Amino acid sequence: MNFKKQFKDGLLTQNPVLVQLLGMCSTMAITTTLFNGIGMGVAVTFILICSNVVISLLRKVIPSKIRIAAYIVVIAGFVTMVDLLMQAFLPALSESLGIFIPLIVVNCIILGRAEAFASKNSVAASAVDGICQGIGYTVVLIVMCVVREFLGSGTFGGGLLGPEGAGIRILPEQFPAMMMILPVGGFLTLGVLIAVVQYFLAKDKKGADET
Amino acid sequence: MTQTANTSSVSYFVKLAGTLLLISVVVAGLLGLVNYITAGRIAAINQEKTAASMQEVLPATSYEEVEYTGSDALVKTVYAASEGGYVVEVTPSGFGGEIDMVVGIAPDGTVSGVSIISMSETSGLGANAAKESFRAQFAGTSGTLAVSKDGGEIDALTGATITSRAVTSGVNAALAAAADLG
Numbered sequence: 379m380n381f382k383k384q385f386k387d388g389l390l391t392q393n394p395v396l397v398q399l400l401g402m403c404s405t406m407a408i409t410t411t412l413f414n415g416i417g418m419g420v421a422v423t424f425i426l427i428c429s430n431v432v433i434s435l436l437r438k439v440i441p442s443k444i445r446i447a448a449y450i451v452v453i454a455g456f457v458t459m460v461d462l463l464m465q466a467f468l469p470a471l472s473e474s475l476g477i478f479i480p481l482i483v484v485n486c487i488i489l490g491r492a493e494a495f496a497s498k499n500s501v502a503a504s505a506v507d508g509i510c511q512g513i514g515y516t517v518v519l520i521v522m523c524v525v526r527e528f529l530g531s532g533t534f535g536g537g538l539l540g541p542e543g544a545g546i547r548i549l550p551e552q553f554p555a556m557m558m559i560l561p562v563g564g565f566l567t568l569g570v571l572i573a574v575v576q577y578f579l580a581k582d583k584k585g586a587d588e589t
Numbered sequence: 590m591t592q593t594a595n596t597s598s599v600s601y602f603v604k605l606a607g608t609l610l611l612i613s614v615v616v617a618g619l620l621g622l623v624n625y626i627t628a629g630r631i632a633a634i635n636q637e638k639t640a641a642s643m644q645e646v647l648p649a650t651s652y653e654e655v656e657y658t659g660s661d662a663l664v665k666t667v668y669a670a671s672e673g674g675y676v677v678e679v680t681p682s683g684f685g686g687e688i689d690m691v692v693g694i695a696p697d698g699t700v701s702g703v704s705i706i707s708m709s710e711t712s713g714l715g716a717n718a719a720k721e722s723f724r725a726q727f728a729g730t731s732g733t734l735a736v737s738k739d740g741g742e743i744d745a746l747t748g749a750t751i752t753s754r755a756v757t758s759g760v761n762a763a764l765a766a767a768a769d770l771g
Contacts, residue, residue: 454618
């Protein structure tokens, strides 16, 4: 088990969103305010750790023919629990994320990590994988939120800071481009972000090959 | 590999179904437990939200649900306030689905307040409908309202006016419902 490598994989070289291109739907849909991004990131990370641990525990018990069905039952169970707990204890966040919480069930990151990692590795390594991949996902969400919120609403920290939780205003109200917080802005931001990260990853790799 | 040797045997299928059944039963049990813990709290939160909204739009010591006989599908429930007037819960459709809101109608038939219980409008745009500055425009109005783009008196939130029109149509439905009841 190599914690440092797993962490680097999750954050950068195997980042679930930017490199594996998983979980794009939620990434584009909810990254309009910082509060949403952090909330969604934490929810997915929590579910990812739980499902990775349970699936890793059961990896020798679940026959391979029904593994996908078994994974989905486990994941759906955790998602519903988080959904109910959030409604009960964090109603503001639950309202803001709405339908995207139940949709974590079909978020490819969780099923993808269950199939690619947890079903083949030890419980401890799977838990670490859940943490690292979850952090990678959360960081991307936060970056997307900050960029889109700044360009689209002209604020920072929406849902958390400022008057009425509307965020701290940076750009005067007439400047922000509204399209940045609409779906089209999600595609643009994510596309640019992926391009930038891929450029640096490729450069890094080339440099490493030459030396 | 014993597993590949007897993949077609009955016991293998029983094992497949049994494993899945066992996992499902355990998960269902846990979900039941979480639901048992949270159900009361969630119901209380929703009730509290509706009650707080009703107090905000038309303060009264008690509200009594009255039967709504009109045909407007936007009207969900009508409550008669103890000090006169009505609180009408309406659900017009906005950009991101239904907007659940309450409208207070004072005894003189004018709008006393508007409050949004829940909605899924675009954050930063339509979601601004929850802000005081937008909602305050409805207070004291009566008759049939329209957004300024349609020649009315309500200043819309955005150029597209989808949410603003939805909220306005909800207020209109509430006004009409209260007028029917007298």
